Amino acid sequence: MTTPSRTSRKSARRRKPAHSATLRRRPVVNTAFAKDIRRTIAHNGKRFISILIITALGVTMATGLHAACLDLLRSADSFFDGQHLYDVSVVSTLGLTEDDITALAKVKDAENVRGGRSEEVNVSVNGDTATATLSQIVTGFNTPYVLDGRLPDNDHETVTTSAYLNNSGAKIGDTVSFTNATDDTNATGDSVGFDDGSGTNEIFARHDYTIVGTVIDPTNTNNSEGATAFRDTSSTPDYTFFMTEAAVNADAKDVYTAAYVSVSGASAERAYSDAYTARVDTTKNAIVDIQSDREQARTTSIKDKATATVDDEERKANDELGKAQTQIDDARNELVDRQHQIDAQEAQLDAQEKRLQAARSQQSAGRSASQTAESESEPADEASAAQAQAQMQAAQAQAEAAAQRIAEGRAQIKDAKQQIADAQSTLDSQQSELDQKKAEAQQKIADARADVDKIEPARWYVRDRMALGGYSSIDSDTKSINAIGTVFPVMFLLVAVLISLTAITRMVEEERGLIGTYKALGYRRGEILRKYVIYALLACLAGGLLGDLLGFIAMPKIIFSIFETMYLLPAFTLHFDWLYGVAGIALFVVAIVGSAILACRSELRLSPAALMRPKAPRAGKRILLERIGFIWKRMSFLNKVTARNLFRYKSRAFMTIAGIMGCTMLLMCGFAIKDSVVELSPSQYGGVYEYDLMAVTNDGDHDAALNELSANNQVKDVQSVRIDSGTVNAINGNREENVQILVVPRSGDISGYINLREAQSDYSASIGGRAPVTLTDTGVAITKNAQQMLDLTEGGKAHLKDSSLNGVDVTVDSVVENYLGNTVYMTQPLYEKLFGDYKANGMLAHLNGDSDAQIGFTTDLRHDSRYLSVTGTAELVRDFAKNFTLINTVVYVLLVLAGALAFVVLFTLGTTNISERQRELATIKVLGFRKREVRRYVNKEMIILTLIGVVFGLPFGRLVAEGFTMVLRMPSMYFAVHAYWISYVYSAVLALGFALVVTQVTNRMLDRIDMVSALKSPE
Secondary structure, eight states, rough: OOOOHHHHHHHHHHHOOHHHEEEEEEEHGGGGHHHHHHHHHTTHHHHHHHHHHHHHHHHHHHHHHHHHHHHHHHHHHHHHHHOOOSEEEOOOOEOOOHHHHHHHHTTEEEEEEEEEOOOEEEETTTEEEEEEEEEEOOBBBBEEEEEEEEOOOOOTTTEEEEHHHHHHHOOOEEOOOOOEEEEOOSSSSSSSOOOOOSSSOOOOOOOOEEEEEEEOOTOBBBOTTTTTTTSSSTTSEEEEEEEEEGOOOBBGGTTTTEEEEETTTTTOOOSSSSSHHHHHHHHHHHHHHHHHHHHHHHHHHHHHHHHHHHHHHHHHHHHHHHHHHHHHHHHHHHOOOOOHHHHHHHHHHHHHHHHHHHHHHHHHHHHHHHHHHHHHSSGGHHHHHHHHHHHHHHHHHHHHHHHHHHHHHHHHHHHHHHHHHHEEEEEEEEHHHHHHHHHHHHHHHHHHHHHHHHOOOOEEEEEGGGSSSSHHHHHHHHHHHHHHHHHHHHHHHHHHHHHHHHHHHHHHHHHHHHHHHHHHOOOOOHHHHHHHHHHHHHHHHHHHHHHHHHHIIIHHHHHHHHHHHHHHOOOOOOOHEEEEEEEEHHHHHHHHHHHHHHHHHHTTTHHHHHSOOOOOOOOOOGGGGGGGGHHHHSHHHHHHHHHHHHHSSSHHHHHHHHHHHHHHHHHHHHHHHHHHHHHHHHHBBBBBBOSSSSEEGGGGGGHHHHHHHHHTTTTTEEEEEEEEEEEEEEOOSSOOEEEEEEOOOTTTTTTTTTTBBBBTTTTTTTTSSBBOOOOSOOOEEEEEEHHHTTTOTTOOEEEEEEETTOOOEEEEEEEOSSBOOOOOEEEHHHHHHHHSSOOOEEEEEOSSHHHHHHHHHHHHHHHSHHHEEEEEEEHHHHGGGGHHHHHHHHHHHHHHHHHHHHHHHHHHHHHHHHHHTTHHHHHHTTTTTHHHHHHHHHHHHHHHHHHHHHHHHHHHHHHHHHGGTOOOBBTTBHHHHHHHHHHHHHHHHHHHHHHHHHHHHHHHHHHHHHHHHHOOOOO
């Protein structure tokens, strides 16, 4: 016999089996190995379906909310681009001119620049006075989207949003008219009252307009009648109307209230994207560079124009007063001349009177001489005496006539002197009046010049689309929903990894003998591993595709039904994000296939002989409970077996507890979010706001309205305040938040109407404030949501603008508790220091009667034209539910998915538990256990593990829900977590209910266990 050489023996050891080489050369799909893979999928269908469903649920959660938000953003972007929504707007406190438009057009990347005009007015709606914004349709910018009818084409036509038609009952073809708003209030920042020196603030003509269409305003996509109504402040205009430029008054055409800029290349970028923001920011910064020069130019122009007007008025006044003085001086000169004439006449009368006196003296002497002569004369001289007597009598008569004429002349002179005195008195009165008019005119001129000196320098506000409430709301809402869509898929992924690891580990253990056979036949580890990788991969791919279908089609359509009530967009379109869709599947593929590899690796290390022998059962040992004698001795036999099994199969128990804990955590988190939304209403209306009524009037009507409310029997008490609308932003920050400005008068106290309490810490999400806050004269109190959205800090600075765009920097003294809306609180002294004169225009009141009576009272109050806004908390509470349908819908979707996941987890773990314990269960059947006892034997463990998972899942779910307060930052809503005790019950009952349903399914598996085949020995 020949002994083989050493070299031939080495080559023989290295030689591979012929059949192994043949197998590797044959196509995989046609081999017995490939057929075995298909059989494995068919025979392990339940596990395959479980992994598929878990993957589908996880991918649905990962892609669904993201897809809905992405679709909303892309739908909004398409709408904004189609309507040419501006990229940057510029608003000035003194208006803008063509020179400003020309300067803006020269800015880098400014593709198109146009000026626009808008104005706030009053409009009558069913007898009530409401506020409205009139806006000019600007060619190439902010084009209204026509829902019905057409756009106006002359100065007597207008279009409006559906809100006005719905509330007023008007229809296309009806007419509408407007009256001046007493206050230049403004909520959006584009409709500003300013005096450019023309002396009028009326921009649009005041005549009847015919409504020719219904439109959507692209600058305000919030649905004021839907789920975003709570974001409107009390001073937000109720309606919007659009006119042509022809409707602008001639004296208002030289000034624009806003300038709109489109940025080159911005329309090619998706709105809200970083690329779009970067492009717009570049142009904004370029505009800021020319801001100072244009502000100075506008200020100088306004002051020069105002000074010229004052000079012109001064010249006119001087001319008129000079003419009046000349007339008085001429009249005085005439009186002097008349006096001189009277003096001359009086001198003549004096001379005549002297001559008359002389004549009379002569006549008296002559008469005496005549009488003496008569006594001495002879009778013959009697004739001569008679003649002399006759002559004397004639002279006497002439003297008397002369005296009469002198008396008449003196009477005339006396009358003339009286007339002169009267005229002089009249002239003195006229002179006094003229002097007073001169003083008044001089004072007016001085005041006017002082007013010119007091004109505040023009201030530009350069803002992008984020300053629009509707635009920024879409951004914030999608980010909040995406936050939910980020956290929950992570939980689904963790549960999926645990379940897939359990399922595939059990499948590998069941096929130990087959794996050993493959290894004995020469198959490599990679080839054997490929079978289980393909199994897990196919399940993941099928589940991922199903998840993408649900996530990119079904869930967005569900969310769209809510978006339609929140945003005024004409269409919501579906889009598929390839990157996100593939990434979602890949994430679960990596996790689950990785679990399969991990589960197979330990088995593949064993030799074929070890694999073809049954796995040795776990060695029994005493458990901790056995050492507690007084408990262990009182336990029944089956309870002791159950206890030993729970501690014996630690990995299975851990998987079950972890899976149930994760599902319960998801359920509890969903219920906690829902409860927190429900609790917002009582926390705000009754917790923070204790008043029943908030009313805003014109400044001039406040006192009368306050007195009437105080005397009304339906009003318990009332507090006067000042209420305005405005915006707040961080110093040098881009984002603005709409706020209500509430000013407390010196003698006022709002403690019974509004509870000002310190806000919750960012690390505590519980509902309810802390210590009371007292307002100071050095800083403002701001609500929690605004502080979070703008990243403000106590003691830091913020920039506050009122409705007239008067901007000031304020110190944030305190952050106060608030849940719905945002408010800035300040004292009257601080307001006067920041904004000037304080005028009360608002009232907070407590009302008598129930909710229906209070709603009726507020409705009646709206019919009074003196009230600009009337808000009743009873109405807000009544309408609260519709305002939060988005969050509620998302929560319901989460609950459904979490429930489905819980069922799949329990089913997978239950079926795995039975499959790996078939010999044990067959043994107890052989020992005589009845069906009910076998079921109880297995199901008791499932229920106990479920209870343990529920106990751990409930508090963890509550903690996860609190974590959402850091990511659910929605405009005008502070999300504080609250969980009702019933939610704990619901979460526990649902988890236990799913467990009971699964036990009903697994009971059939227990009943079908074949004792003979299960107890057969592999040998």
